[in-house]
Amino acid sequence: MIEHLQYIISQQWTIYLLPFLGFILGILLARRRIRKQRKQLRFSNDYFVGLNYLLNDEQDKALDIFVQLVETDWETIDTSLALGAIFRRNGEIDKAIKLHQNLLARPSLPQQYKGTVLLSLAKDYLQAGWLDRAEGLFNEVVGDAEFTQEAQRCLMSIYEQEHEWENAINIARRFQSRGDNKIAATTAQYYCELSQKVLKQNDLKEAEALATQALTIDKNCVRASVLLADLAITRGRYQKAIRFLRQVEMQNIQLFPLVVEKLILCYRNTSNLNKALSYLRMLDQKHPEISLVPDLTRLIEEIFGEEDALQYLSEAVLRKPSLSTLSSLLQLHGPDVDCQKNLVPAVVDAITDKHHDYQCKRCGYTANTHVWLCPSCHGWSSMAPKID
Ligand SMILES: [Zn+2]
Structure with a gap:
């Protein structure tokens, strides 16, 4: 009986307590909502002031705002990074570097953003021509799957500029192993560069092996065929040279004028000038464009x-x-x-x-001598004799 009474009393207490608890909870929730709204309001106000500066081309003022914002809310980091990219694109490398270094130096920088900032700073260094620093940073992020491809492309560009062909080949090989076949023509050019390098040291055998490797990777590599023909001519093996030089017809007919003189020389040395004549006549009819x-x-x-x-x-x-x-x-x-x-x-x-004799098919750059790497657009094998 007593227990039953207690139960009734406790029920009554609950009935009195519930509205009170609801009241307290309501106050707490309202306070929290107001605080959040205030924060959002302040965030959006600053954010839009920053955007406004950006739209008015006042990037320095925008930078001050966004750098302050990033400290309170790291989710705004994309805007800072976009700003850094604008600086870099406009050639204001010092500002881009300062911005990215500033972000990196903050102890509060969340780990998840570190790689992106490092990659941005590496690109700044690359554009500024500080290749060693750029290389170091790209190597730092290259292991992160999110940045691997981009970092490897940039590293390849650095090795090209520094003529470190072995390193460039290593990276190009990794692209190939991932099934990127477009890289084959570039890889073949790296092998040709190496071949020419060892040729200067009089290592004919290694030069031949490297040029052969280039041709294996890219069967349309005119440069490799010409290198192998040159090596054959040096050894007095003219028939072999002729075979390599005639490959150019199938590889890239536009580059054929580059090898005509060598081809005639080989036929002359094998007392077969008539064969050269009939071959060239045939080509002249078949390809009136050259x-x-x-x-x-x-x-x-x-x-x-x-x-x-x-x-x-x-x-x-x-x-x-x-x-x-x-x-x-x-x-x-x-x-x-x-x-x-x-x-x-x-x-x-x-x-x-x-009139310039050679023109780049990719960017239109013209020159009087033939080069394999266009100095303007850095395209490999894009320079061809100009058609009158
Ligand atoms: Zn070009």
């Missing part, structure tokens, strides 16, 4: 004499009118008139010289 007329003229003159060369050229100059064919014609034509023989070709040559 300029073989001056080479063919010289070859016909060497085999059959000046008259035949003149006849061929007179037809060719009409079929393929260009400054180079005109120049060849004027050099052969009219032996009686000194002016025609010397002056006119000289003038035409001068005009031809003004």
